[in-house]
Amino acid sequence: MTVPGARIVAFGHYQPARIVTNDELSKLVETNDEWIRDRVGIVTRRIAAPDETVADMAVAAGGKALANSGLSADDIDLVIVATCTPQSPLPNVAAQVAARLQLPAPAAFDLNTACSGFSYGLATAQHAIMAGASRNALVIGSEKLSDWTDWTDRTTCIIFADGAGAAVVTGSENTGDIGPVVWGSDGDKGAAIRVEGRDGYLQQEGQTVFRWATTAVAPIALEACEKAGIKPAELAAFVPHQANLRIIESVAKKIGAPNAVIARDIVESGNTSAASIPLALSKMTERGELPSGAPVLLVGFGGGLTYAGQVIRCP
Ligand code: UT7
Numbered sequence: 001m002t003v004p005g006a007r008i009v010a011f012g013h014y015q016p017a018r019i020v021t022n023d024e025l026s027k028l029v030e031t032n033d034e035w036i037r038d039r040v041g042i043v044t045r046r047i048a049a050p051d052e053t054v055a056d057m058a059v060a061a062g063g064k065a066l067a068n069s070g071l072s073a074d075d076i077d078l079v080i081v082a083t084c085t086p087q088s089p090l091p092n093v094a095a096q097v098a099a100r101l102q103l104p105a106p107a108a109f110d111l112n113t114a115c116s117g118f119s120y121g122l123a124t125a126q127h128a129i130m131a132g133a134s135r136n137a138l139v140i141g142s143e144k145l146s147d148w149t150d151w152t153d154r155t156t157c158i159i160f161a162d163g164a165g166a167a168v169v170t171g172s173e174n175t176g177d178i179g180p181v182v183w184g185s186d187g188d189k190g191a192a193i194r195v196e197g198r199d200g201y202l203q204q205e206g207q208t209v210f211r212w213a214t215t216a217v218a219p220i221a222l223e224a225c226e227k228a229g230i231k232p233a234e235l236a237a238f239v240p241h242q243a244n245l246r247i248i249e250s251v252a253k254k255i256g257a258p259n260a261v262i263a264r265d266i267v268e269s270g271n272t273s274a275a276s277i278p279l280a281l282s283k284m285t286e287r288g289e290l291p292s293g294a295p296v297l298l299v300g301f302g303g304g305l306t307y308a309g310q311v312i313r314c315p
Contacts, residue, residue, distance in 0.1 A: 002132040003129060003130055003132070003171035003172065003173070004130070004172065004173055004174065005126075005130065005171070005172040005174050005178065006126040006130060006169050006177065006178050007171075007172040007177030007313065007315070008178065008312055008314075008315050009071065009136075009167075009169065009170050009315050010066075010069035010167070010315055011065055011165065011167050011282035011285050011315070012061050012062065012066070012165070012166045012282055013064065013163070013165040013166065013278065013279045013283060014163065015046040015164075015269065016046045016052060016163065018047050018048070019044050020044065020046070020161075021033075021043075021044055022037070022043065025157060028152070028157065029151075029152060029153070029157060029158075040158065040159060041244060041245020041246065041248075041266055041267055042158065042266055042271075043268060044267075044268050044269075045160075045161035045268075045269060045271075046163055046269060047146045047161060047162055048146060053144065054081075054083050054086050054093055054164075055086075055097060055100070055142075057142045057162065057163065057164035057275075058083075058093055058140045058142035058164050058166070059100045060164065061140055061165055061166040061278070061279075062079075062138050062140045062164075062166045064166070064282075065138065065167055065282075066101065068168075069168035071136055071168060073102050073103050074103075074104055075135065076098075076101075076103045076106050076137065077134050077135055077136060077137070078107045078108075078125060078128055078133075078134035078136070079094040079097055079098045079107070079137070079138045080094060080109060080111055080124060080137065080139045080140070081093040081097060081109075081121075081141075082110075082112070082113070082117025082118050082120065082139070082140065082141045082142075083111075083112065083141070083273075084114045084143065084273060084274065084303060085147060085273070087144075092108065092109060092110045093142065094108035094109050095108040097140065101138075103138075107128075107133075113185075113303070113304055114273055114274065114303025114306065115243065115301060115306075116301055116302055116304070116307050117300065118165070118274050118277045118278050118298075118300055119181065119183070119277065119298055119299065119310060120181075120183060120300070120306070120308045121141070121274075122167065122178065122310065122312075123181035123183065123308060123310060125139045126178045129169060130171075135170070137168070138167075138168055138169075139166065139167050139169055139278075140164060140165070140166040140278070141164065141166070141273075141277065142164035142165075142274070142275055143163065143164070143273045143274055144162045145161060145162060145272065146160065146161070148195060148202045155204070155206055156201070156202055156204060159271045160202060160270065160271055161269060161272050162272060162275075163269060163275045163276075164279070165276075165278025165279035165281065165282050166278055167278055167281070176228060176229070176311075176313065177313045178310060179224065179228030179229075179310045179311035179312065180228065182223045182227060182307075182308065182309050182310070183306075185305060185307070186305040186307075187305070189208065189305045190303075190304060192204060192205045192212070193205075193209060193303040193304075194303075209243075210244065210247065212305060213243060213244075213247045214247055214250045214251065216301070216307070217240070217247075217299060218251050218254035220299060220301070220309050221297055221309055222255055223309075224297060224299065225297060228295070228310070228311035230295050230311050232255050232257040232297075233257065233258060234295060235257040235259065235260040235311075236290065236291065236295055237261040237262070237284065237294065237296040237314075238257050238261075238262050238263065238296070239277055239281055239284070239296055239298050240252075240277075240298070240299045241277060241299065241302060242264075242265050242266035242269065242271055242277075242279075242280060243266070243276075244266070244271070245266055248263070248266065249262070251299070257297070260297070261284070261289050261290075263277075265280035265283060265284075273303075274300075281298075285315070292314055293313050293314060294313070295312070296312050296314055297309065297310075297311050
């Protein structure tokens with residue numbers, strides 16, 4: 001059965017126990033707390049235990065979202081895990097999550113658009129629900145970037161971190177609970193964030209990505225507002241991918257959302273790629289910062305290069 005729209009019912013998140021400070025990193029590479037705070041905005045980040053996997057974190061976050069949703073395992077018929085850091089390509093993470101949460105035979109696939117992954121996953125779940133191909137979906141962003149980080153490279157090891165966030169999505173009579181997605185890619189710039197070969201590490205041309213993010217992302221965000229019929233002044237919150245606090249603040253200024261709470265989870269959680277948006281959303285919801293029904297603008301951007309954004313109504 002097709003439905004007019006889809007909505008988010010609940011969020012959940014998981015962060016590894018280990019907190020790594022800037023001072024700790026300054027013992028590994030030539031850096032310092034002041035440089036990291038000034039240039040990136042990160043104060044602490046969470047790093048997973050050696051035996052903790054993307055699937056473990058996805059199960060923890062997904063299980064919490066499911067518990068918060070009031071739905072049962074039997075209700076979920078679609079699982080999407082956005083990740084670019086699975087431990088291995090097979091079996092996919094989504095099918096592992098489905099088995100471990102004892103979901104009976106849902107469609108289950110992984111999606112890799114790096115840092116825009118959650119917004120891609122949310123739109124895909126929305127479209128599946130509206131088309132009648134799914135009734136209730138679990139959308140998870142989970143990353144263990146520490147496995148793909150060169151801990152001797154000061155340009156990347158100070159940025160990337162681990163964690164997971166999740167949302168349960170269901171059908172809605174309203175078309176605007178998850179607004180139209182604006183998504184796309186700029187593959188010509190793909191080499192700006194890359195892993196070379198099977199044994200490679202994450203490398204990025206920081207300034208190229210910085211320039212792209214601070215020029216290309218604001219128009220995408222504004223287009224998502226326009227498609228949703230929401231003015232930036234009406235936004236209750238702006239939750240962009242948590243890449244760099246300077247990028248977040250530059251984009252926020254450009255879109256001009258004077259009444260919006262701006263997500264700044266990067267300060268305590270670092271850059272967790274596909275996990276960063278649902279992680280921030282889940283924590284903001286727990287803190288009571290996002291009133292039910294309030295319009296929130298999401299915009300993911302990064303590896304590919306890819307981007308995706310939409311306006312959602314809070315559960
Ligand atoms: O999530 C995926 C998307 N990724 C992004 O959005 C990342 C976008 N890019 C960035 O966030 C920033 O470009 C970085 C945080 C990666 C780098 O900041 P920056 O302000 O662009 O620094 P820079 O690369 O221009 O480097 C400035 C200086 C250089 O030294 P010299 O050549 O001026 O002497 C670097 O070698 O800072 C040096 N540097 C550092 N110094 C202390 C680079 N990394 C560090 C460090 N500590 N960790």
